[in-house]
């Protein structure tokens with residue numbers, strides 16, 4: 199398990215990069231990821247829910263916002279509610295988007311992965327590590343960086359905490 203201060207990993211490619219359009223080959227396949235910054239209270243956040251990954255091995259032990267990949271035919275928000283129910287076992291109420299630097303307000307995680315992140319609070323249930331995680335933990339502003347976040351999450355977490 200990586201410890202705090204460990205160098206966050208660079209995301210492994212799910213499959214080898216394809217040639218670019220300049221090579222007259224197919225474009226790299228974009229991967230749409232959605233994530234949720236679950237806080238204790240959307241109106242006055244004091245705590246953020248983080249989840250520790252168990253897979254793939256290169257990412258195991260690093261912490262992230264619960265979420266996952268959008269499946270074909272799903273809207274981003276449908277994917278978000280499905281992933282949160284599967285992974286954390288709660289129903290959530292969405293708040294505002296956490297605006298990233300890309301034109302569509304997403305955050306670049308790797309050359310192929312982009313994540314859209316919403317603020318949220320729990321509408322029903324107790325968060326648990328059910329699938330793909332082995333621990334969930336509430337972090338305060340003071341403990342936000344006590345866990346090793348995935349590299350792409352660090353600016354997102356900082357943006358969330360900047361509003362507290």
Ligand SMILES: Nc1nc2c([nH]c(=O)n2[C@H]2C[C@H](O)[C@@H](COP(=O)(O)OP(=O)(O)OP(=O)(O)O)O2)c(=O)[nH]1
Pocket residue numbers: 209231232233257262263264265266267268281307311313330348349350351
């Ligand atoms: N869910 C999530 N994924 C993140 C975050 N930060 C980050 O770099 N990622 C990366 C890790 C993965 O390469 C990718 C999301 O894939 P995932 O494995 O969570 O997707 P999934 O739940 O749909 O799982 P699978 O069906 O692909 O196994 O985005 C984050 O905060 N949340």
